[in-house]
Amino acid sequence: MAQAELTANAMTTADGTPLKVSLRRAMRRNKLIAFGLTAPLLLFILISFLMPIFDMAMRSVDNAAVPEAIPRTVQALEAWDGEGMPPDAAFAAMAADLKEGQKTRTIGQAATRLNYQESGMRSLIMKSARRIGQYEAPWKAALIDIDDDWEDPAVWKLIKRQSGAFTAAYYLNALDYTYNEEGEVVEQPEYRQIYQMLFVRTLWMSALITGLCLLLGFPVSYLLATLPARHSNLLMILVLLPFWTSLLVRTTSWIVMLQTEGVLNDILVWIGLISDDGRMQMIYNKIGTIVAMTQILLPFMILPLYSVMRGISPSYMRAARSLGANPLVAFWRVYVPQTVPGMGAGGILVFILAIGYYITPALVGGQSGQLISNYIAYHMQQSLNWGLAAAIGTILLGGVLVLYLIYNRIVGIDNMKLG
Amino acid sequence: MAQNNIVEFNHVQKSYDGETLVVKDLNLHVERGEFLTLLGPSGSGKTTVLMMLAGFEVPTHGEILLNGTPINNVPPHKRGIGMVFQNYALFPHMTVAENLRFPLEVRKMSRADADKKVQRALDMVRLGNFGNRRPAQLSGGQQQRIAVARALVFDPELVLMDEPLGALDKNLREEMQFEIKHIHESLGVSVVYVTHDQSEALTMSNRIAVFEEGVIQQLAAPDQLYEEPRNAFVAYFIGENNRLRGRVKNVNGTSCTVELENQGGTVEALNINTGGQGSDTTLSLRPERVSVNPDANAVPNVFDARVEELIYLGDHIRTRVSVCGNDEFVIKIPNAQGHATIKKGENVRIGWAMEDCRALDA
Ligand SMILES: Nc1ncnc2c1ncn2[C@@H]1O[C@H](COP(=O)(O)OP(=O)(O)O)[C@@H](O)[C@H]1O
Numbered sequence: 001m002a003q004a005e006l007t008a009n010a011m012t013t014a015d016g017t018p019l020k021v022s023l024r025r026a027m028r029r030n031k032l033i034a035f036g037l038t039a040p041l042l043l044f045i046l047i048s049f050l051m052p053i054f055d056m057a058m059r060s061v062d063n064a065a066v067p068e069a070i071p072r073t074v075q076a077l078e079a080w081d082g083e084g085m086p087p088d089a090a091f092a093a094m095a096a097d098l099k100e101g102q103k104t105r106t107i108g109q110a111a112t113r114l115n116y117q118e119s120g121m122r123s124l125i126m127k128s129a130r131r132i133g134q135y136e137a138p139w140k141a142a143l144i145d146i147d148d149d150w151e152d153p154a155v156w157k158l159i160k161r162q163s164g165a166f167t168a169a170y171y172l173n174a175l176d177y178t179y180n181e182e183g184e185v186v187e188q189p190e191y192r193q194i195y196q197m198l199f200v201r202t203l204w205m206s207a208l209i210t211g212l213c214l215l216l217g218f219p220v221s222y223l224l225a226t227l228p229a230r231h232s233n234l235l236m237i238l239v240l241l242p243f244w245t246s247l248l249v250r251t252t253s254w255i256v257m258l259q260t261e262g263v264l265n266d267i268l269v270w271i272g273l274i275s276d277d278g279r280m281q282m283i284y285n286k287i288g289t290i291v292a293m294t295q296i297l298l299p300f301m302i303l304p305l306y307s308v309m310r311g312i313s314p315s316y317m318r319a320a321r322s323l324g325a326n327p328l329v330a331f332w333r334v335y336v337p338q339t340v341p342g343m344g345a346g347g348i349l350v351f352i353l354a355i356g357y358y359i360t361p362a363l364v365g366g367q368s369g370q371l372i373s374n375y376i377a378y379h380m381q382q383s384l385n386w387g388l389a390a391a392i393g394t395i396l397l398g399g400v401l402v403l404y405l406i407y408n409r410i411v412g413i414d415n416m417k418l419g
Numbered sequence: 420m421a422q423n424n425i426v427e428f429n430h431v432q433k434s435y436d437g438e439t440l441v442v443k444d445l446n447l448h449v450e451r452g453e454f455l456t457l458l459g460p461s462g463s464g465k466t467t468v469l470m471m472l473a474g475f476e477v478p479t480h481g482e483i484l485l486n487g488t489p490i491n492n493v494p495p496h497k498r499g500i501g502m503v504f505q506n507y508a509l510f511p512h513m514t515v516a517e518n519l520r521f522p523l524e525v526r527k528m529s530r531a532d533a534d535k536k537v538q539r540a541l542d543m544v545r546l547g548n549f550g551n552r553r554p555a556q557l558s559g560g561q562q563q564r565i566a567v568a569r570a571l572v573f574d575p576e577l578v579l580m581d582e583p584l585g586a587l588d589k590n591l592r593e594e595m596q597f598e599i600k601h602i603h604e605s606l607g608v609s610v611v612y613v614t615h616d617q618s619e620a621l622t623m624s625n626r627i628a629v630f631e632e633g634v635i636q637q638l639a640a641p642d643q644l645y646e647e648p649r650n651a652f653v654a655y656f657i658g659e660n661n662r663l664r665g666r667v668k669n670v671n672g673t674s675c676t677v678e679l680e681n682q683g684g685t686v687e688a689l690n691i692n693t694g695g696q697g698s699d700t701t702l703s704l705r706p707e708r709v710s711v712n713p714d715a716n717a718v719p720n721v722f723d724a725r726v727e728e729l730i731y732l733g734d735h736i737r738t739r740v741s742v743c744g745n746d747e748f749v750i751k752i753p754n755a756q757g758h759a760t761i762k763k764g765e766n767v768r769i770g771w772a773m774e775d776c777r778a779l780d781a
């Protein structure tokens with residue numbers, strides 16, 4: 001009954017089509033136009049942003065190089081239970097793979113890949129590949145003759161372990177873990193542990209830099225928002241000036257300022273605060289990274305804060321004063337809470353930028369001031385271990401997303417104001 | 420001076436730029452329990468006066484007394500003056516109750532007492548159940564009432580309001596005018612109210628100070644201000660008003676004879692604010708005091724007029740005529756039984772009493 005009445009009462013347009021249908025029809029055109037206008041941007045983002053991220057995520061688990069280069073060995077080891085020596089067939093398969101790989105030049109990649117797991121693997125495989133052509137069956141004796149490492153079951157276990165198309169090894173590596181000979185996940189030996197420390201350092205240094213930016217940026221933003229236009233425009237130019245200067249110039253000028261023979265130390269010696277032999281090491285260490293990055297990221301804190309503060313009418317402070325609050329209480333209880341969206345926006349912006357910062361720590365960080373991204377760059381450019389670089393990068397991305405979610409939960413992303 | 424004055428301005432002057440005086444030699448007192456309105460066009464210095472009283476601007480010269488003591492050096496938060504701002508200035512990050520509790524908290528009142536007072540203040544503005552809302556969740560009128568409640572919750576003796584109803588639509592504004600008026604009467608606080616809306620000022624005030632360019636043109640009760648404006652500006656600013664220009668021919672006691680410009684004729688008027696015989700003057704005449712086809716010899720001033728326009732407004736008919744060389748002359752014909760019926764283009768005789776026509780400054 002009720003159902004029938006509802007349908008009977010459903011609104012229709014003059015020609016009898018249900019109102020909902022014709023509304024949808026009218027909206028479809030608008031939607032199509034809107035989509036058409038945004039399609040180029042969507043495509044651009046897809047190609048230049050999402051696909052690289054996807055590719056990176058894939059690279060961090062990709063292990064295709066090994067099964068592609070030594071398919072016969074992989075197959076032969078499948079039946080092996082990992083106890084004692086592998087069957088002779090595995091040696092024969094390896095010999096065939098090495099010969100083939102030497103010809104097609106695919107063996108090098110697999111050798112490099114296995115070397116990440118255990119140094120020495122690359123030279124073992126490359127040497128064997130070069131010399132296997134001079135040998136005849138039986139292959140077991142031949143390989144052992146080339147290098148007696150082939151007698152070591154650990155080598156075969158390693159190959160068996162790394163013969164899948166995907167691997168978690170890069171992630172383990174990025175978190176200072178590895179497989180032991182039994183294939184169990186264990187911590188890296190102490191002298192090889194570095195990434196956990198780097199992640200922790202990157203996090204606390206970014207947090208410290210964010211805090212310093214807030215501390216320094218808040219008064220500047222406040223002045224910007226409250227000074228008469230004549231003065232605040234000048235101040236705004238000073239804030240924006242760094243954007244018009246190359247990042248490299250700004251970073252290197254900090255070297256001039258902070259180095260042991262630099263301006264700051266000279267001044268301190270000159271006014272007698274420190275002795276000439278007591279010059280302070282303020283660059284090529286954590287201090288250098290923190291100082292330079294704080295200065296470089298400061299505008300990203302100031303601008304969102306400023307835009308929020310400008311929207312706060314002076315009548316709030318006046319109202320608070322007229323209600324009996326002294327200037328400090330009025331500021332703390334009425335003004336500051338209203339700047340929280342700006343602090344959130346600036347804070348998250350600076351923190352995310354800091355966590356991925358690369359050039360400045362590379363130039364002024366020395367050894368102790370390097371951040372995780374410097375190691376990503378190292379693995380991209382020097383060691384060419386892209387899988388590890390991708391794994392570190394993906395962990396970093398995941399960390400940022402988690403922080404973003406936490407922020408959203410606590411502050412609410414709708415409250416964030418960037419401009 | 421008088422014990423009964425809560426506020427006194429003595430020779431107060433204010434300049435922002437060192438070149439022009441925004442407030443020029445202000446002498447004003449506010450009686451205890453009074454509702455005093457500062458009325459004037461935009462830019463006439465009303466807000467400046469209020470801000471000096473609240474302590475947000477410093478007088479360039481002169482003295483302000485609150486309860487008989489000079490407050491020039493007392494910071495705003497120690498003056499104990501409630502204030503309602505035009506944009507309400509309700510703290511957006513606090514609930515309504517927290518907003519109201521704020522002045523009590525900074526006065527270190529106990530939580531229980533504060534909550535009681537907050538509830539009483541909310542009930543006073545008939546928003547008792549709205550304590551947990553945020554200001555953004557209230558309509559304009561409700562925000563306005565909360566702002567009033569917040570300015571009153573800490574029991575100030577004096578409340579300042581700067582165009583508090585400016586942002587509301589007409590119906591709501593009128594409703595709020597009465598509400599504020601009632602709150603004032605029931606609490607007995609003194610109120611200094613700023614507006615540029617003369618009908619609002621007439622509705623609410625005990626006394627009105629009409630401002631122009633930093634000077635009080637007249638300070639009087641609403642009826643007196645309307646009936647007996649002291650100069651042409653006040654007559655023009657308060658209510659509707661016909662203005663005729665002329666020259667004083669001769670003065671006899673309280674009345675005078677004025678020769679209108681453009682051979683408009685001569686008019687008998689009250690000599691209020693002229694420079695004496697031979698000086699230029701503006702005659703001020705309320706539209707509702709002009710009668711159509713008056714009885715012969717009933718009034719001294721009778722002229723021939725041509726009807727230019729009739730506008731039907733329900734309770735009265737607004738008629739524009741040209742008379743005495745002036746075609747902006749307005750008459751209000753009340754829509755009473757047996758009122759004069761006239762048509763556009765007709766010639767009629769109009770007249771007014773000498774007592775209703777005031778000769779003011781030029
Ligand atoms: N903070 C200020 N600085 C400089 N000039 C001001 C300031 N506030 C007001 N004025 C000037 O003072 C005059 C009176 O302003 P105001 O007191 O706001 O008038 P009202 O409230 O009657 O509209 C105006 O000409 C205005 O431009």
Ligand SMILES: [Mg+2]
Nearest residue numbers: 462465466467
């Ligand atoms: Mg004003």
